[in-house]
Amino acid sequence: MAPHWEDDDASECVVAFEPRVFPDPNLNQLERFIEGARQRGEIALVVSSMRGSDESDGDDVVNIFSAGGAEYVDAWDTQILSRPLGARSRIRPAGGMTAADRDLALRLLNYELDWRILELHGREEHTQYGMQDYSPAGYLEPILVTALGEPVVAAWVSPNEVERRYIVPADVEWVVIAEWVRDKALPALNIQAVQRFRPEEAVPDALRTTRELVCAAKISELDAEYATARAVLDAEQAEATADASEVRELLLYSRGTDLETGVARVLRDAGVKVTELDKLIGTQSADLLTVWQGRRRLVEVKSAGGAAGEDLYGQLRKHLDAWAAARREPVESGALVVSHGLRIPPTQRDRKVYTRPEFFRSLEHPVVSALDLFDAWRGGDWDRVREMFFPATVGEETRHVDESKRQRWPWSRWDSGTEEKS
Numbered sequence: 001m002a003p004h005w006e007d008d009d010a011s012e013c014v015v016a017f018e019p020r021v022f023p024d025p026n027l028n029q030l031e032r033f034i035e036g037a038r039q040r041g042e043i044a045l046v047v048s049s050m051r052g053s054d055e056s057d058g059d060d061v062v063n064i065f066s067a068g069g070a071e072y073v074d075a076w077d078t079q080i081l082s083r084p085l086g087a088r089s090r091i092r093p094a095g096g097m098t099a100a101d102r103d104l105a106l107r108l109l110n111y112e113l114d115w116r117i118l119e120l121h122g123r124e125e126h127t128q129y130g131m132q133d134y135s136p137a138g139y140l141e142p143i144l145v146t147a148l149g150e151p152v153v154a155a156w157v158s159p160n161e162v163e164r165r166y167i168v169p170a171d172v173e174w175v176v177i178a179e180w181v182r183d184k185a186l187p188a189l190n191i192q193a194v195q196r197f198r199p200e201e202a203v204p205d206a207l208r209t210t211r212e213l214v215c216a217a218k219i220s221e222l223d224a225e226y227a228t229a230r231a232v233l234d235a236e237q238a239e240a241t242a243d244a245s246e247v248r249e250l251l252l253y254s255r256g257t258d259l260e261t262g263v264a265r266v267l268r269d270a271g272v273k274v275t276e277l278d279k280l281i282g283t284q285s286a287d288l289l290t291v292w293q294g295r296r297r298l299v300e301v302k303s304a305g306g307a308a309g310e311d312l313y314g315q316l317r318k319h320l321d322a323w324a325a326a327r328r329e330p331v332e333s334g335a336l337v338v339s340h341g342l343r344i345p346p347t348q349r350d351r352k353v354y355t356r357p358e359f360f361r362s363l364e365h366p367v368v369s370a371l372d373l374f375d376a377w378r379g380g381d382w383d384r385v386r387e388m389f390f391p392a393t394v395g396e397e398t399r400h401v402d403e404s405k406r407q408r409w410p411w412s413r414w415d416s417g418t419e420e421k422s
Contacts, residue, residue: 014193037163040192045164076138079120081119090147093143093145100185105153118150138158152169154166248374253346264276270377272292274288287299295390302315302338303338313336339371
């Protein structure tokens with residue numbers, strides 16, 4: 001690119017980077033640039049940065065078109081304002097973009113930038129006769145947006161669609177923008193401007209050789225195949241993410257009925273038959289009745305904001321006693337699933353539900369951490385899920401389901417009809 005500066009004539013330029021708006025029309029090369037593009041039937045491509053406020057009064061709303069004292073976009077009486085975005089905000093590409101704009105979005109996502117929310121406003125003018133309001137002209141096309149859909153990078157299109165102004169963060173590396181303009185934006189948006197300088201990529205097909213055309217056709221075919229394959233994978237990923245998000249939310253962040261639903265979902269995915277007892281006979285029994293290859297087991301599901309209380313295990317034993325007293329069909333044993341440490345992120349939680357040695361040695365039924373259950377589910381390890389509740393070896397169970405610390409425990413009276421200890 002051959003740069004023209006503020007004192008040079010801009011009427012034949014193809015892009016304006018960070019232009020200034022001067023109150024003196026004789027100094028305003030931006031107007032000459034836009035008028036030149038209009039007369040040639042081209043798009044006036046402009047790139048401006050959105051800077052934060054340097055003032056100390058706490059007013060952090062900025063207008064990028066206020067440089068040099070002006071407060072409008074050319075003659076359109078329009079302002080693009082910004083406001084700060086909180087730290088660690090998730091930024092994503094907007095939908096429905098052109099290939100060139102999507103390429104810009106992906107390039108910018110490679111950097112940690114000072115993202116700011118963009119807003120389109122009209123202008124207010126105070127005169128001796130009162131205040132005159134001007135509605136905003138043109139529109140914003142989002143390129144990168146927040147989780148709420150607010151644009152942080154966008155293209156403003158003027159009402160006559162001559163000017164297309166990209167608004168990017170102030171701390172962007174301009175070489176990134178310049179390379180994007182050269183390689184993607186100008187060929188896609190302003191091929192006439194590119195052809196004026198006759199680069200190789202702008203040669204019309206009528207002047208290309210047969211070999212050039214064959215290669216171009218193969219590249220187009222390859223691009224189409226890639227786009228089709230990418231669309232299939234994007235759809236599969238969206239489906240997988242939606243499915244995983246549901247189970248993650250239920251198992252790792254929920255309580256009560258929602259947590260029970262998540263545990264039941266994982267067991268069913270592992271091929272275990274599950275009956276939700278609260279819906280069938282009320283809360284006087286355990287939460288779930290599970291059946292695998294003829295073996296029956298009651299499952300109690302509990303949650304705790306911090307460490308799991310030992311009384312949770314006592315509730316499982318109480319429900320097993322109530323089940324036997326009601327003379328229902330006998331069950332082999334019980335299991336307790338606990339989602340604990342809910343007040344801290346899952347990756348920081350202790351996987352062991354109970355750690356007091358004396359209490360741990362006294363456990364007669366498996367105690368399963370919701371974290372371990374989720375790990376087995378996310379990896380599709382259905383054998384491990386079933387083993388947590390139905391150990392493969394008769395007479396052997398795990399107090400805490402930990403593959404490296406598997407221990408034997410005595411069968412409860414529902415398995416053998418006795419309370420004999422091993």
